[in-house]
Amino acid sequence: MKLGAQSLRAIMLAGAALMPVAAHAADEEAASPIIVTGAGLNAAPAVPAYSSREIDREALTSSASGRIEDVLANVAGFQQFRRSDSRYTNPSAQGATLRALGGNAAARTQVLLDGVPMADPMFGSVPWNAITPERLGSVRVTRGGGSGAFGSGAVAGTIELNSAGRDTLGLISGEALANDRGETSLSGAVAPKLGAGFAEVSGRWDRGDGFWTTPESQRVGASVKSRYDSWSIGARGVAPIANNVELQARAMIFDDHRVLRFAGATSHSSGEDFSLRLVGRGPWQFDALAYVQDRGFSNVTISASTFRPSLDQRQTPATGLGGKIEIRPPVGPDHLLRLGGDWRSAKGDLNEVAYNAATGAVTAYRWAGGRNDDLGFYAEDDWKLGPLTLTGGVRADRWSVNAGYNRAANATGAITANTAYDPRSDWAVTGRGGALLKLAPGLELRGSAYSGLRQPTINELYRSFTLVASGISTVTNANPALGNEMMQGYEAGVDFAPVPALKLSATAFYNRVAHAIANVTTAQTATVITRVRQNVDAIRARGLEFAAALDLGKVSLDGSLALTDAVVRASGMQIALNGMRPAQTPKIAASATVTWKPRDGWQGAVVLRHFGSQYEDDLQAYLMPSATTIGAFVQAPLGHGVSFILRGENLANVTVITRNQAGSMDIGAPRTVWAGLRFGLK
Template identity: 55%
Template sequence: MKSIVLPLLFLSIPAAALAQAPDEAGDAPAIIVTGAGLPLPPGTPAYGSVVIDRARVQDSASGRIESVLGDVAGFQQFRRSDSRSANPSAQGATLRALGGNASSRTLVLLDGVPMADPFFGYIPFSALVPDRLSVVRVTRGGGVRAFGAGAVAGTIELASATRDQLPTFGASAFYGSRDSTELSASLTPDLGSGYVSLSGRWDRGDGFQTTPKSQRVAATVPAAYDGWSTNLRAVAPISATAELQFRATLFQDNRTLRFEGADSMSQGQDASIRYINRGPWQVDALAYVQARNFSNIVMSSSTFRRSLDQRNTPSTGLGGKIELRPPVGGNHLLRIGVDTRFATGDMFEDAYNANIVSNPATFRRHAGGNELTSGVFVEDDWTIGKLVLTGGVRADRWSIRNGFYRQVSATTGAATGSAFADRSDWEVSGRVGALYRASGAIAVRGAAYTGFRLPTLNELYRPFVVFPITTQANAALTPEKLKGAEGGIDLTPAPGVTLSATAFYNQLDDAIANVTDPLVANTRKRQNVDRIVAKGIELTAAAALGDVRLSASYAYSHSSVHAPGAAFDGLTPAQSPRHAASATIAYSPAQGPTLSTTLRYVAKQYEDDLQSDVLPDALTVDAIARLPVGHGVTLVARGENLFDATVVTRNAGGSMDLGTPRTLWIGINVTR
């Protein structure tokens, strides 16, 4: 593993030497530490990114980043639950209605580091605290830049808050419905010419009943949760143009789902170091390590005894990148880079006979493997007057190795299992785009791209049960491959007002889906289907009118599965709504009270590939109000789902789970 990460650090050293130049007057250059990455390339708007600023990131009624991402219509997790009441392994992120999948089809980055769990591919949303962030940028469609392999539905870039955005000391305390509490604090002192920021959050709650009242039994319990995370970030200058950024995050999340004893736990220890050089030879180099674990107990819905104990799923992720931007002239921005990601993990689980009072173990299971993806990429942005052309290509070598599945009888000791053949191959992907600024008020753009995503270790080797459905793994899964195109227009009809429209066509070949077995009741299996085609329109609008800010987003996505001969051929992919919309209005004067209200709508979607189980549409309203009382103290009131709309998050043959009901919070923020 050392051979993967260490070269990335050593190779960045020569670039640091390039920055050691005094200014023309011979004086020592000024040192300015930002804690941010390199500037965005000029061709970025060609791909139609949506930006959520810090003010909006902090104005979430739930205080959770997945709710903020809901501002981008078309963003979805595998299910509609947030990170307090969902099974963590179901929190995959996707865009553009490309089909329900618990693994992420969207690349999620924090300060350039991939956040997906190395084994499952889910995103640890509870560890991504909005107060720690500066900005969120969502780009729908395939990606080529660093870690672009895997970004088949798009990229979500999270950037940590910079020094000027962080108070030296900040703290908050909230109390909410169902005996919920949320405590957080941060300390950000300057340290020499740099700074250090230490922050933490702990939240817990008795939880709400995810089970409809008509389906509750004696063993039914609310979805209690209890989690914490802490984050250390340090930024230090090396020269006038170069700095080092270090980040370490520790988190643990405990939840109970549906039945007493159905407990899950996810935890992680992540660390990264990043070198940024803004000199003539710009450099962005980083290395990271992730240690994650997950456990989950499945209870029988008839006897309410353990049926499965997924007791331990340790996994490790290692990776890094180097991106160079050589000085090639004012009209070009050239990026050349390499990146690598390694993931390894194991699943240890015990099956039990839930029909016997003593609840004896029946089988011990162990599965796992590892994956490695290494790529090289080149991308260039060429500015020709009002026209910006951008294009890039990347080549990736991937491998899936050491895969196995073993099962041992707990009573006889008899063992069965398989060792799966190693696989490897090359994938080449690319993208091109154009942006033409016809005037200060009108810009038109177009883009085309390809991409791919490896199946996760979870999809390859781990079966799972969500009553009454058992979903089997499939070690023979092949990578998903995307090709797509889009075109759009951006308008600025008045100062502070922006409108944007995008039409897109995406085709995901060999899409990984949970396919119903026609021969075995209540059984699905992960399989590659021929393709999923998603086409539609995305609209966004924003306006800043004095003290009032407006933002809105709408996505129409017409998705269909092409699987000749299968029962679901021509149907809508699971977990893919046709319509999604979000709108926020905020009143935020420079002084005095502020108020923000958000409305979200998601059309009906289907739980399964055969469209037999419907998740009805849902309309929710959230709000947050702030009242400054002086001396850095602000009273805050938050309300989630104010009209207590019923949000169905799962429907398996009529067995349902529900999303967050009306939840009210009152709290206080203190900054110094």
């Protein structure tokens, strides 16, 4: 993928296209005031019936690392496939899940940015490096809850990222920081008003030579620090085109280079996303969205024994196309009826070269890929009956797996394999429902039941790969016969606010993902571990979630705790997995943040976070111990819109193991201190 003048020109055109519309609206503003928000339709009244958590702007901009995945970790139960953040892990492993329903690198949680799915069309991973917290106004995390109006893929929950509006961003804003290793982070945004609308252009650049992800005892001459260099540019325009109707355009391009563990072990990901959204807030409310994604990925794997390339994943172009429309007809003050449909098409291709790691000679060429489609229709209704709010909905998805292929050639170019897979398609019906009862002021009971669907990714269907560590080769084979994951869940909870300053909540849940996709070990010798992506009978997770918030004015406390018992249910040839905990899944996760605001503009925050122990593999052979980290954030105003910023990651310098492959380990970021300036002009 080439990111250059053409991409920048597209971004500028997206914003420029709205300028005449905004100017025309400005001429009418005096006669009919128009309010532009840049947001979608208001959340449904029954959202609190599901286990949801709001993250506000202040929390987004005051994390210890300045990374969105760090902010999301404040919601206990959020996890990625790896414990490390998006600076220090392979981009294809950046999945996201909730409620201990992990086990592989693909996201089981639907991540939306202004309604647009962010998952990579090929891998199902999320480009966290391209999603910067300072561009966001709020986040809503819904654990469980089923697919509903969010689209298929939300088997473990939904993360809704909402861009900040003009009033939040101000005219000019930015940050410039450096850390004690000489790494830097630069970001900025310009958001001028355009008549009755506004435009925004923002950017961020992060670079650094990183740290040693390889433990000192395992370093060799070829070991290097985890170097990274990533940037992203976003443009957004919002303009009214009629009374109560606004047009929103968004564009984002990003580019990311990383080096992990060994010299030459490089990865490169890039993307160009564009979307148009039309939102109507009149008597007949509507939200219409269309988007296109162009993503690319390349990766060089270095042998851990010869330290030469063993695989060059040269190109993995992927395209995502989609759209959604939702209509809310006026059915009376006690009902909110939502009728809609959505469509997503994901296409990806793989082009890679395999080498003899000892001689450097080419041994094979491989190509694979395919296309997945999903067309969904849904209807949901929220009904208020005094203190009781009821919600229910049904969704039907027409899913298909198409154009799958796998080809290979030897070093001379002679074809050794050429397989085209038959297309598959069917309908799947899911639903959800819940109730919210206000028993008394400050006391609410809630309960819900739901189901959801996730298709296997193109990567899971067609891409095989091999990793070599500590003299052991781990071969993971794709499986073009993989079926869909189907989730069913139940939960009940209570929200209690005995006084306005104190909010408490507790949730008990039971989630079951049938036909869950896992990397299943099928053979093992002293030198080779063979795994195949397979559908196991199920992953069952049950547990308790707690949250507490205390606001005493200058001092506040926010805490979250998730206790989860997750097991694999398997039979037949997979019986060895039955009762095992899913890979990469902890039993306990907790986060607590204490914030101090002595006066206007001043702020301090300390974050204590605990990760429970988890296993690298399906057979629970390789353990990654629990860890507790401390982070901090300080902001001190200097005047004229400028503030001094101080951040601290892992201040206790705890060793966090992020990978344990047959004893070959990676570790997370050590103690890191950032300092710099933040400025803003309204």
